[in-house]
Amino acid sequence: MAAHTLRGLCRPWPGLALLCARFSQRAAAGTEYRSSHSLDKLYPPRQDGTAARTAELQPPTLDIPMARLTVSYSRSSGPGGQNVNKVNSKAEVRFHLASADWIPEAVRQKMALMHRNKINRAGELIVTSEESRYQMRNLAICLEKIRTMVTEAIEKPKVVSKETAQKLIERVEKMNRERLRQKKMHSTIKQSRKADFD
């Protein structure tokens, strides 16, 4: 019964419902020990779909298709003795930028312009990382770098509307006028203290 309600919530991963339902199924079977703090009591399966919407509120991170990238590992540089000589921890990710349809066209062109130093003659964008001791982490860093590149290419320069620009100019002028007014007031005070013996 609980399994049906969970499956109805249309989660991204179909197996998820099965995994969640395991606990409630077990309870129903009565073979497992259940305390008052067991997971099915702490997180009862909901009847409505409101619980599933939290993930969609955050901006989705770029989905990088791993099958379209060429990942290769090699030995890192730097000190480290025998370990750095033997362990393949440097990760290199390359993909053909022009044919990467998981990136929007305009963004692709912007990236080709911004990172032209990282693109080889065959048109492949190459990203490397050897910051970490672990291959997996270096790969994650490469992917993060690609995401940063895409984000930077997507962002548009801030367009200041006419009204805002005018407001800013007015503000500056007002500040200057106030400053000069205060200055004149101070000047008259100082003048009044002068004793003219003529």
Add this chain to the structure above:
Amino acid sequence: RGALGGSGHERERRAAGPGAAALPAQGLPGQPQAQPRLQKAERRRGRGRYGGRKCGRGHKGERQRGNRPRLGFEGGQTPFYLAIPKYGFNEGHSLRRQYQPLSLQRLQYLIDLGRVDPTQPIDLTQLTNARGVTVQPLKRDYGIQLVEEGADIFAAKVNIEVQRASELAIAAIEKNGGVVTTSFYDPRSLEILCKPVVFFLRGKPIPKRMLPPEDLVRYYTDPRNRGYLADPSKVAEARLELAKKYGYVLPDITKDELFKMLSARKDPRQIFFGLAPGWIVNLADKKILKPTDESLLKYYSS
């Protein structure tokens, strides 16, 4: 012993015992060979041997006469250990929780040698029985933590339960189709978990595991740490997120033949798989005694 012994061969003859001349030197044929008695090391004596004459003490002075000042004394200059001002680096160290590290390399080593069975859920009890880790609950150890050393060579599908786990370690295990859970054991439960037989011999009912203290509740309810008190749906989402971050395809464990084993989880109040709090395990008669009283049942399932 030195006073009794004379030269080497005399001592050996004396040790042989009466009637030994009748027995052959190598021992009776067909019987296990007796080990020859090793000569004891010669005591330090002068007279031109190594370790003799001045006996390593040097020549005159405090050194030879055994009157050197205490350790740390610098001849009157304010010693280092007094010149440096105090700072609370170790303050409250006896109240800090410690977690014994378990690297993925060590775990792979144990699995490869067959000391730990990957077809069963891996628990601290399993690891202690396999002598893979040594946990000392009396020394403020609160369990084990998964460390990422060996993440690149790890290739085993396991359902492991630890007390802390780093993100890369979680990623490495889930990449191979395994399941990680972090759970809390209070010191009493930890002692019982590490030494179950000793506990069963006491004849006391299994206690219920206590819930984590305030500062750890946040850790164990966080799906990113795969906490045992976290929402299972959020944990599944976190698995997908981690797969995206580290760039691997998350294997679908529901399609796995070992799915039932991989999804096996303890209740937050349970210490052992298959044994509930309140039960008494009688190892001698191979029986389990369960409480029947209403109030006890209510207490143990709360």
